[in-house]
Amino acid sequence: MAADQTVILDGAGVKRALTRIAHEILERNKGLIDIVLIGIRSGGAFLAEGIAQQISVIEGGAVLVGTVDITLYRDDVSGQLPHQSVGRTDIPFSLEGKKVILVDDVLYTGRTIRAAMDALMDHGRPQCIQLAVLIDRGHRELPIRADFVGRNVPTSLKENVQVTFNEMNQPIEVILEK
């Protein structure tokens, strides 16, 4: 760990946060009927799996999980950058009439969420979209807010928040870097 890095949420803390989010989703939506989880590649996708597992444990039923890649929907696709490779969007079920819980690891400016919503709309017409994030670090540039938050972490623009994952794609900890 470098000198200017601090762990703001350790492994156990992450687990508890995801469990609480799972409970909140079920509470708000009165069960898991028509609930689907869509994780934003790649951090959000791993967390979506984790939340889906928790929901199964709590409620006893399976939840459909999909992944969305927002590279083709970014608002900063300009001619000046070398274009990144595009990841796979995997939504192997219809979104028609579903309650989509969009999942991401860190909510910051809100632009990623906007792109993800555009991508979802091109896949179909959900009944509604709710947003679950592990960390909300503030500094929104668009009118976007999360419905379910693991932890609020006020940060300065110079800082960086990162969720790390192991080879099994499970969250290890959340690091704040100055």
Next chain:
Amino acid sequence: MNLLIKGGRVIDPSQNMDENLDVLVENGLVKEIGSGLTAPEGVKTITASGKYVVPGLIDMHVHLRDPGLEYKEDIVSGTKAAVAGGFTSVCCMPNTKPTIDNKALACYIINKAREEGFCNVFPIGSITYEIAGERMSEMGELKESGCVAVSDDGRPVVNSELMMRSLQYAKGIGIMVISHAEELDLVGSGVMNEGFTSTELGLKGIPRVAEDIATAREVMLAEYTDSPVHIAHVSTRGAIRIIREAKARGVKVTCETAPHYFTLTDDAVRGYNTNAKMNPPLREADDVVAIKEGLKDDTIDAIATDHAPHHIDEKDVEFNEALNGIIGLETSLPLSLKLVEDGVLTINQLIEKMSCNPSNILGLKRGSIKPGSIADITLIDPAAEWTVEKDKLAGKSGNSPFLGWKVKGAATSTILAGNIVHTKA
């Protein structure tokens, strides 16, 4: 008119001469060659120490584009380029607009060169009327008007019977026929040499054998009719072999090659470089080796540039659309001197091929500075290093694959009948 050239290395193959001597010129003629000569009252002296003093160089194959295509070059700019390159005489090809197939054109060229040009211009008339390949031009009239040869250069004479009759007729008139030897059906729409490079670039190739077949035809016609023929711009190993064997049999064939054929291969076309596009095209490494051997064993009699100026709009286009040809007058000397530096030719042989032989083949009565000859003399500094730059060229056009090259060897003074017509800056 009067001049003393002191301390140079006089190399004149016509006199078997190669020593440090002084040359005295009086009234436009070579008066005396000896050591320790002094200049008479009021006669300018040029110090030529470290330089070669040779009979004025002769380029027997240039395109001056005048009349009709003056936007590419004209007699004034072309002869200016010639003397900058060390040439005192050039022979210009007839594919102008109109063609040099009558006495009016021949006279126009000779007169304009005399009045405004910088060196001797000997016109070459066409073999066929308007270079259409159908009937002979009036070769007798052309000769009387001052043409030193006939050629349909740019095109072969496709009809073999017509070529045979032309050789016979020209022999009767006493004028040399210069052949642009290529088999047109094999050339087709080819734009470069057929080989690996053309495969890789996806460009249509011209097989070497198109030149070899046509060369063989000319040689056999010359043999059968016992008449002389001169093959222009030889580029292939096959053509050299055919000419070598023909000469050994006593056939009256002579030939020339151009500096680009012993300096570059078809690799120069990579990048779709239109300044490396000409006809015959640049060939492969084995052909370059054969050209050098041909020069060394005198199978190839002369070095002639085939100076072919084109306007930038004609070269700065997609490869297939670009016209064939590159300029050569101002780069011939350093590229040819490299043959001496590399041990392919002696300096004596080089001067033969750049002066004496062209004169003998066409009967120009130049190529020698024996006392009594017209004082056409070139002073060469073989060590002068310079870079080929488009803006510094004397001619109008810049279509050369040698732009940007650092070369060695230059004409420091070009002297025409005793007058200095060019001095290197």
Next chain:
Amino acid sequence: MAEFKQKHIIALRDLTKEEIELLLSTAEIMREVNSRDIKKVPTLRGKTIINLFYEASTRTRTSFEIAGKRLSADTVNITTSSSSTTKGETLADTALNLLAMKPDIIVMRHSVSGSHYFLAEKINCSIINAGDGAHEHPSQGLLDMLTIKDCFGRLDGLKVAIVGDITHSRVARSNIQGLTKLGSSIFVAGPPTMMPPGVEKLGNVTVCANMKEAIQDADVVMMLRIQQERQGKTLMPNTREYSRYYGLNPENIKLAKPNAMVMHPGPINRGVEMSSYVVDGDQSWILKQVENGVAVRMSMLYHVCGGEVTI
């Protein structure tokens, strides 16, 4: 992470293995866009793409047009008959005039090899080669490779036979470049009049004495189109003889591996290069090639950008 930094895509010869693999993997993602209800992503919104076609081509041009539109770009088609070249305007002038209208990408097909390099010197937007003379046809090479990857899951260690007029084929050249870089070997066959000198030096290429030798144990059999007008003159007696010695039919296809795939860049001369039974048979991946064409072209348009100029 792999990055595509080229400003132009003119020849597969100029791309690295990694760049080709990136183009292919992005094409796989684009394929998903093409199978949705809403076949559009906003990625190239507001970009202008001009398709400048000096040679007739419905299929490639349409494919590029659809590709551009699916990426939300504005596409414009210019074909020689409607452009000002019939009035004698040079390629350079046409390009400069178009450039004044600020396109982001020009996709050009031209009959003269190397014309894209010529154009790249004159204008500063990105250029994609849709075919230049007999030199290269990179989008075809890429879609062929994507199709091979669909069939075998890989692009290395395969035996690929290419049969037909290799001399005039830019498709063959692009495939040779791409497949060699990715680790497969190519076996070419065709009438000797249509086999260019030095082709074995273009890549991992073996020249076979006849068609049987080339397709023996091949994983991929790629047949090229025979152009009656061109070859009819001096390169072969007629299509009847050609199909007897160089045509693919249900009999000789058995020489290839049992799970071999059959490909053709189209349009097909049924009964000449291939018998209809093979065209429509189980081993034919020809329609998949066409489907992959749009995805591959979307990938090319996406990756070409104003980054480092490498030409």
